[in-house]
Amino acid sequence: MTPQILARAREAEQDRQSRLRDRILCCTVAGCLSSGAGAVRRSLEQEVERQGLGGAVEIAGTGCMGLCGDGPLIRSSKRDLIYSKVAPGHAPAVIAGAHPAMTADHPFYKGQRRLVLANSGRADPERIRDYIAAGGYEALLQAVTRMTPDEIISVIRRSGLRGRGGAGYPAGLKWELVARQKSPVKYVVCNADEGDPGAFMNRSVLEGDPHRVLEGMVIAGRAVGAQQGFIYARGESPLAIERLQTAIGQARNERLCGERIFDTSFNFRIDLRIGAGAYVCGEETALIASIEGGRGQPRPRPPYPPESGLWGAPTLINNVETFANVPAIVANGAEWFSKIGAPASPGTKIFALAGRVARTGLVEVPVGTSLQTIIEDIGGGVPEGYEFKAAQTGGPAGGCIPASALGVPMDYDSLPAIGTMMGSGGLIVMDSSTCMVDIARFFMEFCMEESCGKCVPCRAGTVQMHSILERITRGEGDPRDIARLMELADLLQNTSACGLGIAAPNPVISTLRYFREEYESHIHARRCPAARCRMHGEAAA
Amino acid sequence: MIPASGNEDERLKALDAVMAGHHYSGHALIEVLHAAQKEWGYLTSGLMRHIARKLRLPPSRVLGVATFYHLFRFTSPAPHEAVVCMGTACYVQGAANLLDSARRACARNGWAVTTGRCVGSCGLAPVAVCDGAAMSRATPAALSAEMERKYDAANPGPRARG
Amino acid sequence: MSVHTLEIDGRMVTALEGETILAAAEDAGIFIPKLCAVEGLSAPGACRLCMVEIAGQNKLRAACLTRAAEGMVVRTETSALREQRKLLVELLLAEGNHVCSVCVVNGYCELQSLAAALDVDHVRFTPRYPARTIDLSHERFGLDHNRCILCTRCVRACDEIEGAHTLDVAGRGRTARIITDLAEPWGHSESCTGCGKCVRTCPTGALFLKNKPAAEMKKDSGFIRQIIAARREKIWI
Numbered sequence: 045m046t047p048q049i050l051a052r053a054r055e056a057e058q059d060r061q062s063r064l065r066d067r068i069l070c071c072t073v074a075g076c077l078s079s080g081a082g083a084v085r086r087s088l089e090q091e092v093e094r095q096g097l098g099g100a101v102e103i104a105g106t107g108c109m110g111l112c113g114d115g116p117l118i119r120s121s122k123r124d125l126i127y128s129k130v131a132p133g134h135a136p137a138v139i140a141g142a143h144p145a146m147t148a149d150h151p152f153y154k155g156q157r158r159l160v161l162a163n164s165g166r167a168d169p170e171r172i173r174d175y176i177a178a179g180g181y182e183a184l185l186q187a188v189t190r191m192t193p194d195e196i197i198s199v200i201r202r203s204g205l206r207g208r209g210g211a212g213y214p215a216g217l218k219w220e221l222v223a224r225q226k227s228p229v230k231y232v233v234c235n236a237d238e239g240d241p242g243a244f245m246n247r248s249v250l251e252g253d254p255h256r257v258l259e260g261m262v263i264a265g266r267a268v269g270a271q272q273g274f275i276y277a278r279g280e281s282p283l284a285i286e287r288l289q290t291a292i293g294q295a296r297n298e299r300l301c302g303e304r305i306f307d308t309s310f311n312f313r314i315d316l317r318i319g320a321g322a323y324v325c326g327e328e329t330a331l332i333a334s335i336e337g338g339r340g341q342p343r344p345r346p347p348y349p350p351e352s353g354l355w356g357a358p359t360l361i362n363n364v365e366t367f368a369n370v371p372a373i374v375a376n377g378a379e380w381f382s383k384i385g386a387p388a389s390p391g392t393k394i395f396a397l398a399g400r401v402a403r404t405g406l407v408e409v410p411v412g413t414s415l416q417t418i419i420e421d422i423g424g425g426v427p428e429g430y431e432f433k434a435a436q437t438g439g440p441a442g443g444c445i446p447a448s449a450l451g452v453p454m455d456y457d458s459l460p461a462i463g464t465m466m467g468s469g470g471l472i473v474m475d476s477s478t479c480m481v482d483i484a485r486f487f488m489e490f491c492m493e494e495s496c497g498k499c500v501p502c503r504a505g506t507v508q509m510h511s512i513l514e515r516i517t518r519g520e521g522d523p524r525d526i527a528r529l530m531e532l533a534d535l536l537q538n539t540s541a542c543g544l545g546i547a548a549p550n551p552v553i554s555t556l557r558y559f560r561e562e563y564e565s566h567i568h569a570r571r572c573p574a575a576r577c578r579m580h581g582e583a584a585a
Numbered sequence: 586m587i588p589a590s591g592n593e594d595e596r597l598k599a600l601d602a603v604m605a606g607h608h609y610s611g612h613a614l615i616e617v618l619h620a621a622q623k624e625w626g627y628l629t630s631g632l633m634r635h636i637a638r639k640l641r642l643p644p645s646r647v648l649g650v651a652t653f654y655h656l657f658r659f660t661s662p663a664p665h666e667a668v669v670c671m672g673t674a675c676y677v678q679g680a681a682n683l684l685d686s687a688r689r690a691c692a693r694n695g696w697a698v699t700t701g702r703c704v705g706s707c708g709l710a711p712v713a714v715c716d717g718a719a720m721s722r723a724t725p726a727a728l729s730a731e732m733e734r735k736y737d738a739a740n741p742g743p744r745a746r747g
Numbered sequence: 748m749s750v751h752t753l754e755i756d757g758r759m760v761t762a763l764e765g766e767t768i769l770a771a772a773e774d775a776g777i778f779i780p781k782l783c784a785v786e787g788l789s790a791p792g793a794c795r796l797c798m799v800e801i802a803g804q805n806k807l808r809a810a811c812l813t814r815a816a817e818g819m820v821v822r823t824e825t826s827a828l829r830e831q832r833k834l835l836v837e838l839l840l841a842e843g844n845h846v847c848s849v850c851v852v853n854g855y856c857e858l859q860s861l862a863a864a865l866d867v868d869h870v871r872f873t874p875r876y877p878a879r880t881i882d883l884s885h886e887r888f889g890l891d892h893n894r895c896i897l898c899t900r901c902v903r904a905c906d907e908i909e910g911a912h913t914l915d916v917a918g919r920g921r922t923a924r925i926i927t928d929l930a931e932p933w934g935h936s937e938s939c940t941g942c943g944k945c946v947r948t949c950p951t952g953a954l955f956l957k958n959k960p961a962a963e964m965k966k967d968s969g970f971i972r973q974i975i976a977a978r979r980e981k982i983w984i
Contacts, residue, residue, distance in 0.1 A: 074705035078712065078719030112708025242673030244705035279619070279656045281705065320615055321655030322919070323702070337614035339653040339916070344792045344812045398674030398707035405708040436673065472673045486676055490702075496653075497897065497916070497923035498793050504838035507921050508872045528871070535834050538807055539795040630929045643906075643938060644928045645915035652917040 045299040046307050047185055050176065057177035065100040067121040068138065069165060072105035073251040074244065074283060075112035075405070080131070084116050087132035091139055101139060104171075107164030107252015111152050113404035119165050124148070126165070155422050157384065158408045159392045160368045164252040169287055172294040175255040181300055183374035187263045188306045191374075196267040197223055200370065202378035204390040208365035209235060209326075210438065210467045212389060212456030215366055221350035222268040225358035230270035232261055232312075233354065233361045235331055236277040236284070239323035240439030241490060243470035245394040246364035248406050250277070250284040253368070254291035258314060260367030262301050263374055265312040268360050273301075273314040276331050279321055288316055323440075323494035327542050328353075328361045330496065341496045342542035363468065365394060386412030389455045399436075399472040400426050407471075412453040415445055419473055430475035434558065438467030440487040440494075441547030443554025444480070463554045479576035480559040481566055484552045485513035491548035502545030505536045509552065519579030521567035526556065596624040597635075604639050611642045618651055627658040663697030664739070667732060668714040672703035675711040683711050686725030687732065694736040753819040762815035769797055769810035772823065779823045780832055780861055782839075782950050783898040784811035787971035788907055791899055796832050796861070799823045833865045841872040842921075844879065844893035850952040853962040857950035858896060875921075882927070884934030887957055888946050890925065895953035897923055900968065901945035908974055913939040925953075944971070 061067055070076075070085040088103045109117045114128035118138055125145035127138055137143040146153075158164070167174035175181070187196050201216025222230060234257060238246040250257060261273045277285050292314055296302040303311045317335050324330045325340040332354050334340040353359025369391060373381045382390045389411045395418065398404045402424030409418060415435055419425065426432045434444040437454075443464030445452060452458050459465050474483065492506035509532050512525050533549030540546045556563060565571050570579050603620040607613030617640065621632050628651055637644045651657045669675075669684045684700060691698045706712045709721030713728050716735055720728060749764045755772050762771035770786065772779050782794040790811040797810040802820035810823070822828075839845075839858060847853050879892035899916060902925065906912045913936050917926040927933040946954040948968040955964055977983050 074719075075708050078704070078706045079709055079721050112706065115709070239702065240673075241671065241676070241703045242707055244703060244707055247705045279654075280702065318616070318619060319654070320619065320657055321702075322653060334615065335612075337610075337612040337616075337650065339650050339919075341653075344790075344809070396674075396707055398710060399677045404674075404710070439673065470673065472677055474677055478677055483677075486673070493920060495920040497918070497920045498791060499795055500793065500835050500838055500896075501795055503897070503920055503923070504842040507875065508838065508841065511873055531834065535831055539798050539831060539835065541792055541795065541809075630931075633929055643912035643915070645913060645917075645926050645938075648926060648929050649915035649917050653919050 045181075045305075047189065050181060050185055053173060054176050054179070057173040061121070061177065064102050065097070065122070066139070067102045067104060069104050069106035069119045069121060069168070071107070071109055071115060071117045071165075072169070073108045073248050074281075075108065075248075076115035076117055077283070079115040081116035083132045084118065084130050084135070087135040088118075088138065091135040095139070097139070104168040104174075106167060107169055108161065108248040108406050109165040110156070110161070110407060111146075111403060111405045117165075120145075121166070126150075151424065152403050152405075152422055155413065155417050156408050157392050157410050159372055159384070160249060160256070160365055160394060161252070161406070161408045162372075163256065164248070167253070169252050169254055170290055172255060172291070172298060175253070179375070180255055180371070181259055183371040184259050184262055184300065185306055187266050187374050188308055188310055193223060193267045193269060196263060196374065199374060199378045200267070203373045203381040204378075204388075205366065205369055205373060205381065206389050206391075206456055207362055208369070208393065208468065209363035210441070210465060212466060215362060218350060218360060218362070219264065219267055222270075222358045222360040225351060227358050229272075229355075229357045230268055231354045231357055231359045232265045232268065232270045232273040233331070233335070233359055234261055234273065234275040234367055235326065235328065235361055235363045236275055237319050237326045237331060238278060238364070238468060239326050239494075240441075240468055240470045242396065242398055242436075242472050243439060243468055244396050245406065245469040247278070247281050247284050249364050249368050249394070250281070251287050254284075254287045255295065256368045256371060257364055258291055258295050258301060260370035261314060262305065262312050263370050264360055264362070264367065266310055268358075270360065271311050271313065273312060274317050274335055274354070275314065276317045276319060276325070276335060279318050285316065285318060292316065322496075323490070324496045324542070324544050327544060330542070331361065332359065339496070341498050342544075344541070365469070385410040386453060386455045388457055393454065393466065393469060395454075395469045395471040397423050397471050397473070400430060400475040400478065401473040402427060409454070412455045412458075414450070415452050415454055416450040418454065418471065419450070423473065426473060426475040430477060432473070433476055433478055434474045434480065436464075436472040436474065436483065436551075437470065438465040438550070439470045440490045441465065441543065441550055442467045442470075443550050444474070444483075444558060446558040463557055464550070477574055477576070479517070479572050479574035480555040480562045481513065481572075482517050482574075482576050484555045485510065485517050487551040488513055488548065491544060495544060495548075499539075499541040499545060501536050501539045502541070502548065505532050505540075505545070506548055508532060509536075509549065513552070516563060516566045517572070517577040519566065519570040519572075519577070519581070521563075523567060525567060526560075526563055529556070599624055600636075601639070604636070609640055611640045614640060614642065614647065614650055615654070618647075618657055622657060626662050627660060629659075663695065665694070665696040665716055665732070665735060667691065667696050667698045667716075667728070668701040668704070669698065669728075670702075670704050670706075670710070670712040670714070671700040672707060672710070674703075674707035678710040680711040682725055683713060683723055683728055686729055687713065690729040690732045694732055696732055696736070751815050751817040751819075753815050753817065753821060755821045756823055760815075766815050767811055768799060768808070768813050768815050768819075768821055771815045772810065772821075777823060779810050780864070781811060782857060782861065782896060783900065785900055785903075785948055785968045785971055787975040788900065788903040788948075791903075794835070794896075794898060796835055798828065798831065800825060800828065829865065832861075833867055836862050836865055836867050837870045837872055839896050840867070840870050841874045842877075843895060844876060845951075849961055850894065851955045851959055851961055851964045852952040852966065855965045856952060879924075882933050883957065884932035885936075885939070885941075885957075886934065887941065888933065888943065889955050889957050890927070890933055891953050891955065892924055893953075894951045895925055896951055897925070898950060900948040900950065901925065901954055904944040904948045904971065908971060909940060909942050909944050911938050911940050911942070914945060
């Protein structure tokens with residue numbers, strides 16, 4: 045690949061697409077596929093064939109268009125319309141443009157700003173030409189041929205991009221730390237081990253726009269001086285793995301990764317490593333241990349991965365969404381990016397909006413958008429007849445946000461102030477039918493199952509916390525149980541060896557902070573206010 | 586040692602090719618275990634001993650790594666498998682009831698029922714996956730019916746109903 | 748080699764470059780509770796009993812993993828740390844089946860003596876009473892999973908000192924357990940050399956010599972330090 049070839053490929057594909065009468069894009073990621081998008085796509089292809097429209101109307105796949113709850117979603121590029129709940133029988137109407145459709149001013153899309161998901165709904169994730177036609181690999185070209193590593197890092201630093209994995213560590217600082225290390229061997233690792241139950245942001249980005257992540261990684265490799273990258277993907281996401289394998293193969297063929305990128309002396313190889321089902325591997329030192337072929341047990345820090353990571357070499361680890369932000373920042377500049385979102389945390393954030401809310405799916409909003417806007421305007425509020433109770437962010441490491449804090453801006457600083465965290469973007473809405481003690485028990489069970497077992501507080505402490513919570517939800521709680529829970533929560537936070545154990549008590553602390561009366565009702569009145577828990581001695585529902 | 590099968594040699598060859606592709610590096614243990622499970626469906630002691638020798642790793646290390654991860658299995662998979670997603674979104678939408686009913690249905694139908702951690706369809710919660718096919722907004726009744734239907738399709742002929 | 752001076756519990760202590768707080772404290776005769784660290788073996792930082800306070804740092808640090816630095820002010824014994832250690836010991840006691848009266852190491856058990864030192868007179872948590880097994884297939888040694896606290900001293904001694912790597916940890920979380928080879932009976936192990944280092948380093952009665960009656964098995968992991976010194980400096984006792 046050379047600069048000229050890239051420009052020519054882009055123009056040729058844009059030209060080809062513009063000459064089509066229509067390009068109908070079918071969602072091909074997990075959510076819509078499970079509601080039948082595969083059959084819809086086949087019927088569209090057959091209908092095109094039947095009407096003899098081959099060559100004029102093209103049926104292609106695309107990434108997540110967000111409103112998964114109303115899937116399968118189909119988009120007509122020429123009409124710029126999205127069709128929801130499409131069934132195979134609707135194919136003729138969709139092709140004729142006679143099917144009822146949503147437009148961009150649909151309330152679900154109005155409050156969103158799609159940067160990372162820009163190509164989702166517009167480009168086919170299985171075709172590198174589609175990515176190139178959308179301006180893909182332009183940023184890499186710029187980074188490799190017109191920028192020094194220091195300049196790239198400076199752009200990332202000035203953009204204010206913060207790691208999207210949860211803690212929000214400034215990406216530029218991390219890149220700089222790795223770049224500064226004097227080591228002939230360095231690694232770039234993409235943490236795609238999205239394990240929060242109820243979170244599918246990264247997975248959708250990988251399934252819907254894998255080249256964006258690859259491009260971000262190669263740029264990072266150039267910036268920090270690494271020649272090898274690894275993507276650590278979840279074994280439970282076969283489609284994301286397949287898309288990544290396809291994309292890596294395509295990029296390698298086009299010499300956009302691998303050797304002599306853009307005919308320069310810069311080499312950067314990307315390999316895929318597939319996890320095998322361990323939430324703790326999202327922790328960066330555990331992830332390293334797993335890539336090295338070992339048990340995914342966290343290692344003591346310091347040393348931190350930027351100094352000593354994979355096989356002891358300086359290692360840059362960022363998550364999928366962080367890398368996916370990089371191409372646009374390099375292409376459009378730090379100033380452009382820093383003006384989006386909140387001043388202290390610029391850019392956008394993808395949330396997986398799910399639970400007791402009318403419209404569920406993938407939502408990308410400027411960082412700092414209020415929770416209320418996301419749930420009520422974009423999500424359409426909780427179902428009729430129910431009342432909003434809380435929203436859970438940050439998964440098993442996070443906490444809940446009660447109705448009184450609905451106005452909170454969703455950013456890296458405001459959420460910790462009310463006892464929760466951004467996390468990787470899971471956002472579960474709960475209403476009056478949800479029991480908060482039961483939710484705390486649910487998350488504790490998750491942490492107990494996922495504890496690696498190395499350190500005592502996490503291994504044995506989660507078991508004890510879980511058994512207390514279970515006792516309470518069975519209606520057999522003891523008045524001293526709340527104090528015992530708090531004591532253990534303190535112990536886990538202070539003494540656990542890694543983030544899993546340190547954060548495991550968060551859902552308990554947070555639900556106790558805002559919904560203590562629900563605990564008390566279970567313990568003293570032996571009653572579950574949400575009528576979820578089956579109390580001891582109570583007949584089965 | 587290694588489970589008997591018609592094309593055993595070919596499976597072993599495929600596994601050895603994967604190991605060769607990784608230059609028999611112990612770092613590739615997880616990739617190799619994935620490859621072995623893909624060929625055989627599960628990991629036996631014989632297979633793990635073979636892998637340990639080829640990768641020059643202590644056997645206890647191989648088993649230690651394999652048992653750390655949920656996805657590796659050590660017994661042959663059941664003919665039918667239903668996975669009930671226990672992601673938060675599915676849980677909030679009643680996955681626990683789904684699991685209860687699936688477990689009851691499986692007692693009749695020889696299904697293995699397991700739980701999963703988010704299959705990426707939170708917008709369609711609760712979700713269950715029956716023999717690889719996802720069911721969105723699943724209800725206990727629909728899930729049991731689907732399990733019954735799939736069982737009947739795979740086991741034609743009259744059958745005593747319990 | 749440079750030497751650092753630091754303050755531990757109000758006393759001035761010297762530490763060699765790279766030495767941990769735990770090692771520096773032990774050299775000075777200051778006792779910090781621990782169950783997983785052993786001089787001469789890598790430190791996993793697993794038991795979390797040696798967590799200490801360091802002035803100017805808001806997080807507690809594991810003394811076995813943290814290097815001593817010039818001017819550091821360390822406190823190893825505060826009421827909060829003591830309470831925390833009590834909880835950790837109680838968690839361990841509730842996790843396994845620790846019945847001292849019938850245990851081979853009764854009186855010589857590190858968990859038992861630590862519990863006594865911390866005045867653990869009862870366990871506030873629900874005992875789990877896990878169903879665990881005992882492997883008596885080896886001709887000289889026994890492995891009683893009921894008493895195991897997963898400190899992994901045996902695993903490290905077997906790997907790092909003996910070089911056999913017969914032992915490892917399988918499973919994870921509450922199902923984690925020590926295995927020999929492919930979780931086969933120990934007596935069938937092809938890799939075990941029968942050296943007994945695992946038994947001598949085990950802090951509890953999980954690993955024991957088969958011919959000893961209850962309360963007659965003394966253990967001492969100090970031999971590891973001697974082996975290391977012998978290898979490095981070619982000096983044998």
